[in-house]
Amino acid sequence: MSALKFEILAKCSRTNARAGMISTIHGSFDTPAFMPVGTRGSIRGLTPEQIKSTRSQIILANAYHLMLRPGPELVAELGGLHKFMGWDGPILTDSGGYQAFSMADINSVDDEGVTFRSIVDGSTVHLGPERAIEVQNLLGPDIIMAFDDCPPAVDIDGQDDESGNIKTRPVVNPADYAKRLQVAHDRTIKWLARCKDAHKRVEDQSLFGIIQGGTDFSLREKAVEAVCNIDLPGYAVGGVAVGEGPELIRKIVEHTAPLMPWAKPRYLMGVGYEKDIIAAVQAGVDMFDCVLPTRNGRNALAFCKSERLHLRNSQYKADPTVIEKGCSCLCCCGGFSRAYLRHLFASKEMLGPILVSIHNIHHFQSLLLDIRKAIREDSWPSLERDWPVLEATEARPVSTDTLT
Numbered sequence: 001m002s003a004l005k006f007e008i009l010a011k012c013s014r015t016n017a018r019a020g021m022i023s024t025i026h027g028s029f030d031t032p033a034f035m036p037v038g039t040r041g042s043i044r045g046l047t048p049e050q051i052k053s054t055r056s057q058i059i060l061a062n063a064y065h066l067m068l069r070p071g072p073e074l075v076a077e078l079g080g081l082h083k084f085m086g087w088d089g090p091i092l093t094d095s096g097g098y099q100a101f102s103m104a105d106i107n108s109v110d111d112e113g114v115t116f117r118s119i120v121d122g123s124t125v126h127l128g129p130e131r132a133i134e135v136q137n138l139l140g141p142d143i144i145m146a147f148d149d150c151p152p153a154v155d156i157d158g159q160d161d162e163s164g165n166i167k168t169r170p171v172v173n174p175a176d177y178a179k180r181l182q183v184a185h186d187r188t189i190k191w192l193a194r195c196k197d198a199h200k201r202v203e204d205q206s207l208f209g210i211i212q213g214g215t216d217f218s219l220r221e222k223a224v225e226a227v228c229n230i231d232l233p234g235y236a237v238g239g240v241a242v243g244e245g246p247e248l249i250r251k252i253v254e255h256t257a258p259l260m261p262w263a264k265p266r267y268l269m270g271v272g273y274e275k276d277i278i279a280a281v282q283a284g285v286d287m288f289d290c291v292l293p294t295r296n297g298r299n300a301l302a303f304c305k306s307e308r309l310h311l312r313n314s315q316y317k318a319d320p321t322v323i324e325k326g327c328s329c330l331c332c333c334g335g336f337s338r339a340y341l342r343h344l345f346a347s348k349e350m351l352g353p354i355l356v357s358i359h360n361i362h363h364f365q366s367l368l369l370d371i372r373k374a375i376r377e378d379s380w381p382s383l384e385r386d387w388p389v390l391e392a393t394e395a396r397p398v399s400t401d402t403l404t
Contacts, residue, residue: 004143004206004233006031006265006286010376016258016284019375022265024090024142025204026082029057031265032281034368035092035289036361040065041075041085043361044294045354048086053330054361055369057089060289063135063144064096067127068120072138080140091141092289094269095132095195098150098238111187113147129194137201143234146195148210149184150239151177181214184239188212189226196230206233208267214239215248217255224259234265237285246272250279257283274303274367274389281371293364297357300345304363306388309338311356316342329362331355 005023012018020031036043036051039062043051051059061081066072075084081091100106100114107115113128132147192209199207209227213220228235237256240249253268257280260266267287268280277288293303300311304324309316311323319338323331331341336355344352367387374380384390 003202003204004265006234006263008263010378012282012375012380013378014380015282017281017371017375017380018284018286019372020286022090022286024206026091026142027057027089029090030368030372031286032277032368032371033058033287034277034364035060035287036293037062037289037291038085039291040069041081043357044298045350045357046294046361048088050330050354050358051087051361052089054358055365056361058092058142059087059089060092060094061085061139061141062096062099063093063132063139064099064127066093066139067096067135068118068125072135076138076140082140090143092143092287093136093139093141093145095145095147096127096135097132097147098270100127101150102152109149111190129191130198133195133198133200133207137199137205140201141205143206143208144199145236146188146192146207146209148191148212148238149187150212151180151184151214177214178216181212181216181219184212184214185219185223185226188223192227192230196232208232208234208236208265210236210238210269211256211260212239213256215244215252217252220252220256221259224256228261228264232264234267235260236267236269236287238269240268240271246276249276253280253285254283257285260284274364274387275391277364277367278371278383278390293360294357297360298353300341300352300356302341302356302363303360304389305386308389311338311341311352312345313342323356323359324363327359327362327366329359331359331362 003025006020008018008020010019021028022031035058036056037060041061075081078084082088100116113126115124115126118125129147136144196207209230209232211223211227213223237253240252249271257266265286266284268285270290271280271288272290302309302311302323309323316338321338322336323338341352341355370383370386374383
């Protein structure tokens with residue numbers, strides 16, 4: 001079989017939403033899909049079986065962190081990422097570029113890539129298009145991401161030099177924002193071509209290109225044209241979770257996604273909350289990832305269909321009910337009460353973060369399950385009825401030129 005096959009099985013008559021299936025060498029997953037994030041080859045605190053219990057079909061791992069430790073060469077020697085982490089389903093890895101820009105102590109960024117100091121041992125590391133692809137080829141996931149230049153949001157203070165090269169941390173002030181966006185656009189297109197040339201495992205790994213452009217809609221249009229002109233199995237919208245507010249993110253996605261090829265998977269990187277996902281699905285997005293379910297789960301915040309619970313609050317001290325009545329996650333089906341969960345967090349017992357993380361991932365997978373059902377049955381209003389947390393997100397007009 002080919003490395004990736006995408007089938008669109010149903011379309012929403014009210015929006016650009018579509019339901020489908022993506023098949024890979026390691027199995028298939030339904031779309032729209034939500035990918036839990038296993039940054040270092042592990043969704044923190046959870047076993048593969050616990051992750052599967054949430055109805056997750058594909059997960060994400062981070063090439064930057066795995067490159068630094070334990071190293072992609074070691075992972076390859078031990079049989080690849082699937083075997084290494086005990087997950088037999090599809091895996092996507094990001095290129096590591098975003099983390100190199102946002103997390104590392106950067107020495108320089110130029111047309112060859114990023115040179116930074118390792119957060120593990122302080123050594124100097126260079127990451128460019130060729131190395132980013134080599135790392136992911138060695139790790140062995142099913143879907144790999146191109147190395148791109150992701151500019152920060154406009155409201156962050158900082159300086160660029162005249163060439164667009166960054167000498168400190170990757171920050172931009174409003175006066176330099178347009179210049180920085182253009183530099184990022186040009187680099188991303190050049191790097192994508194280099195990534196495609198460097199990709200050595202086309203028979204079992206699928207390379208996705210990334211569309212940048214920040215908040216400049218015209219530049220987003222140029223990026224879609226340039227990136228999607230390079231024939232790849234799928235494409236992603238990047239650079240929309242780096243400091244913008246939710247309304248601006250929604251507008252960018254609604255403008256960009258319908259311009260992308262209809263017959264290829266569309267992936268929105270790093271987003272998000274339930275309303276963000278709904279808006280993006282309506283625009284025609286097929287894939288999502290975000291750390292929200294697990295990061296919040298580790299901090300005692302539980303997502304529910306109608307509210308969010310801060311389980312450290314004293315109101316739950318003697319509450320005998322489960323997080324959410326009717327929820328089929330291991331936490332709720334196990335009968336673990338809000339009072340018990342509060343006790344676990346107060347006592348700093350690791351079971352608390354584990355149980356709430358399981359519930360939160362299950363919550364997001366339940367949302368995607370209902371989204372897919374609403375698309376298949378053409379019953380979009382049912383989401384508003386069944387998910388009050390969405391606050392009646394309205395349907396938006398279909399862009400008919402994409403329905404081809």
